Amino acid sequence: MEDQISLNLNKLVQHLQKSSKDFTKQDIIKFVEDNSIKIVRKNPHCG
Numbered sequence: 001m002e003d004q005i006s007l008n009l010n011k012l013v014q015h016l017q018k019s020s021k022d023f024t025k026q027d028i029i030k031f032v033e034d035n036s037i038k039i040v041r042k043n044p045h046c047g
Contacts, residue, residue, distance in 0.1 A: 016027050
């Protein structure tokens with residue numbers, strides 16, 4: 001499992017060291033704060 005995380009191209013997966021299916025709202029907030037992201041856009045066409 002750790003190999004899948006370390007080789008994953010998804011920056012969130014790499015940063016949080018967990019599978020994307022296990023992400024929580026707090027995980028996303030932590031990533032945004034840790035990376036000094038100022039704008040987050042939600043794509044209305046995604047489920």
